[in-house]
Amino acid sequence: EDQVTQSPEALRLQEGESSSLNCSYTVSGLRGLFWYRQDPGKGPEFLFTLYSAGEEKEKERLKATLTKKESFLHITAPKPEDSATYLCAVQAAGGSNYKLTFGKGTLLTVNP
Amino acid sequence: DTAVSQTPKYLVTQMGNDKSIKCEQNLGHDTMYWYKQDSKKFLKIMFSYNNKELIINETVPNRFSPKSPDKAHLNLHINSLELGDSAVYFCASSQDGRGGGYTFGSGTRLTVV
Structure with a gap:
């Protein structure tokens, strides 16, 4: 069964204090690994897709990286508006497997 | 113009009642999903339809029944x-079942009392 474990569960940073979120996964053949952002009372919002080890994607202050066992979401010089829950999900390869398996998320709080 | 819209946003009901949640997407996507997020914020898939055909049915009680009248509604x-x-x-x-293309609605908070 596909599994996704995210750490830490919660992270509190000062504005400008860079850090990383971790996503460890177990999947029977990876089609893709995905990062989403979820704000309170809203649905998850897509950030990145990573398909193979060594791949990196960047968007503003966020950079996602992928190895064969885990992914990192690096946050450089965060701002208060980056506060949200960040979700990692995997999709297994093969057939018509459309489902995403999500981790429990990391709640990021950035204080001004 | 909302891409994936769900109604209602909040639903409070008594045990034993029957209720429905509606979803519509205007993105032209072929695949639609229902996910459940529990009190621990864990998102888990329930159902998926591709072009009105049920393709994923996780271990969900048969009290839950999805219906897709057309590919824009679930x-x-x-x-x-x-x-x-x-x-x-x-x-x-999503289009073609690719996870990166998932667009989520804003959610329906169901409270059973």
Whole structure:
């Protein structure tokens, strides 16, 4: 069964204090690994897709990286508006497997 | 213009009642999903439809029945509601089943009392 474990569960940073979120996964053949952002009372919002080890994607202050066992979401010089829950999900390869398996998320709080 | 819209946003009902949640997407996507987010914020897939055909049916009680009248709509009907059904239910859609293309609705918070 596909599994996704995210750490830490919660992270509190000062504005400008860079850090990383971790996503460890177990999947029977990876089609893709995905990062989403979820704000309170809203649905998850897509950030990145990573398909193979060594791949990196960047968007503003966020950079996602992928190895064969885990992914990192690096946050450089965060701002208060980056506060949200960040979700990692995997999709297994093969057939018509459309489902995403999500981790429990990391709640990021950035204080001004 | 909302891409994936769910109604209602909030639903409070008594145990034993039957209720429905509606979802519509205007993105032209082929695949739609229902996910459940429990009190621990854990998102778990329930159902998926591709071009009106059921392709994923996770271990969900048969009190839950999805219905897709066309590929732009996926409704969720729940019979004999139980306290444990309280959660936030998210509808999502994607093109070709690729996870990166998932667009989520804003969720329906169901509270069973």
